[in-house]
Every structure is written in C-alpha cells, then in structure tokens.
Amino acid sequence: MKDMTEGPKNVLIVGVGGQGVIMVSKVLAQLCQNQGHQVKQSEVHGMAKRGGGVFSHVRFGPQVWSPTIPEGEADILVALEWAEGLRWINYMKPDTGIFIADCQRIVPPFACRDRGRGAEPAYAPQTPGEIMEQVGTGYAMDATGMAANLGNAKAANTVLLGALSTALDFPAEDWLEVIEAFVPPRTVEINRRAFLEGREWALAGSKRIDESASGLHRRRDVVRHGPVETTVEITDEWCKGCDICVKMCPERCLRLDGRLVAELALPELCTGCRMCELLCPDFAIRITNTPVMEAAG
Numbered sequence: 001m002k003d004m005t006e007g008p009k010n011v012l013i014v015g016v017g018g019q020g021v022i023m024v025s026k027v028l029a030q031l032c033q034n035q036g037h038q039v040k041q042s043e044v045h046g047m048a049k050r051g052g053g054v055f056s057h058v059r060f061g062p063q064v065w066s067p068t069i070p071e072g073e074a075d076i077l078v079a080l081e082w083a084e085g086l087r088w089i090n091y092m093k094p095d096t097g098i099f100i101a102d103c104q105r106i107v108p109p110f111a112c113r114d115r116g117r118g119a120e121p122a123y124a125p126q127t128p129g130e131i132m133e134q135v136g137t138g139y140a141m142d143a144t145g146m147a148a149n150l151g152n153a154k155a156a157n158t159v160l161l162g163a164l165s166t167a168l169d170f171p172a173e174d175w176l177e178v179i180e181a182f183v184p185p186r187t188v189e190i191n192r193r194a195f196l197e198g199r200e201w202a203l204a205g206s207k208r209i210d211e212s213a214s215g216l217h218r219r220r221d222v223v224r225h226g227p228v229e230t231t232v233e234i235t236d237e238w239c240k241g242c243d244i245c246v247k248m249c250p251e252r253c254l255r256l257d258g259r260l261v262a263e264l265a266l267p268e269l270c271t272g273c274r275m276c277e278l279l280c281p282d283f284a285i286r287i288t289n290t291p292v293m294e295a296a297g
Ligand code: SF4
Pocket: 234, 238, 239, 240, 241, 242, 243, 244, 245, 246, 261, 262, 279, 280, 281, 282, 283, 284, 285
C-alpha cells in the first residue's frame, strides 16, 4: 500500500506554442497513471503558432488535491525553450529542484529592438554556466540539435523526455510504450531514438551543459555590431507557406512566391536580424551573418 502521507511529485513543463509542451505533459501524466499514481494536470496554452508561452503542471503521487504547483515547489522544471525556463526558475524547489532545458532560443518579435545589421535581439542574458551554478542538478542540452541530427528537430521534446526519465523512477520501456502511443505512427522510430539519446546524455552526469548548444554561451554584452554579410537560405521542401516569417520580418523583405513558398524578395533590406529563422515553425530558414573586414583608411 502506498504511503498516503508522502507528498506529490511536482513537474512543471514550460515552452512556447508549437513546441510540444502539452505532448510532454500528457505522456508524463499517462505514464504516472499507468504506474498507479493519482495524477492532476493543468495547462495554459499560448498562441497556437510559435511565440506564446505555454506551461503545464503535472502532479502525481498517492493522493493529489490541487492541480497547480505552488511557487518554489516544483521538483523538476522541464523547459523546451531557454528563456521560458529562466522565467519559471523560481518555481523550482530551492535546493533539490532539477532543471532540464533545451538551449534553443525562440526570440519573440518584440525582442527585435535594434534594427542595425548584425544586431542581436534582446534576450535573457544568463548563460547556461551561470544557471548551472544556481541549481543542484541541471541539464542544459541541445535537444533541438540532437533531434535534428536524428532527422526531425520536432522530436526535441522527446529528447527532453529522455532526460526527464532519468529523474523519475519509472522503467525506460514504460516511457517508450507511452511515447509510442502518443506520436504519429511514422515517427515512432525517430522518437524512440530521440528518447534514448536524451536519456543517455542525462545519465552521463548530474550537472551537464552541451557546449555545442546554440549561441547561449556568449554573453549578450559582447554582441558584435560590426559590418556583416548576411546569407538567407530557405529550404523550399520544408516551407509550408504559413506566412509567419513574411508577417514578422521587421524589414518586410520576405514574401510568398507563386508556389506559396517563402522567398527573399528584397535582399538589400535584410539586416540579418534572424527573426524569420527563429520564428519559422519548420526550421526552413537559415540566416548566416559573416563579419566582414572594414576597409582601412
Ligand atoms: S519559411 Fe517558415 S515561417 Fe516562412 S512561410 Fe515557410 S514555413 Fe512559414
């Protein structure tokens, strides 16, 4: 018989719309239920498209009364987006909370304050190293990069589930059984591999930073404002013509062509701000800003 005096376990999952926060929370809730726990889940959805904050509270144990986690009471914080993780960090238990975050940055459009060429958008300045100093157990991982290497960047949430699985006492096969029931049949294999890769990565230490992950390791105060040459690469096959990049480009230099695929119509206006790259839900745009030498004189 379960000890009814034992408090519930609290897992807070955060990210932005379109990343799969709800999938992570549903998998966890279902698994906890399968394991005989009482489960309560509450969620707040943001915008349907990328940009709006989404969070979900999952509480499980022998007896759970409230569906919401009080501030300072989350045993585990899972962040699908770096700044969202930082926004919720005070919800973690101060000494024992576990922080699991993808280092990927999704910068909201209002963060694009400087329209100069090569300027960085305003974003949370803390580096993964600084955050790891504040937490007992933490993982700053390149979940999106790991999933992309497996062939589908959208499986980043399953990579994070793999890391989460190391913090909870449920068998890996039970996790996989639930994940396989939740993902589209054609993505079962890739999600299986994403889970195992995330799990293996987290099992290698109790405080880990993926040094190859995004530009987060750079301090924002050393942002380069020198001249740059910008290349905009659009992968036609991945573009679904949603129009987000066209609407959000501060310089209005993108448009949809006759096939409803994004194209750079006015390259001379592009500042390389990367807003389109960061907001594209299908990772169809890649911006490269290469510093160029200024002529002497
Ligand atoms: S490039 Fe991305 S954001 Fe732009 S229209 Fe295509 S899918 Fe949408």
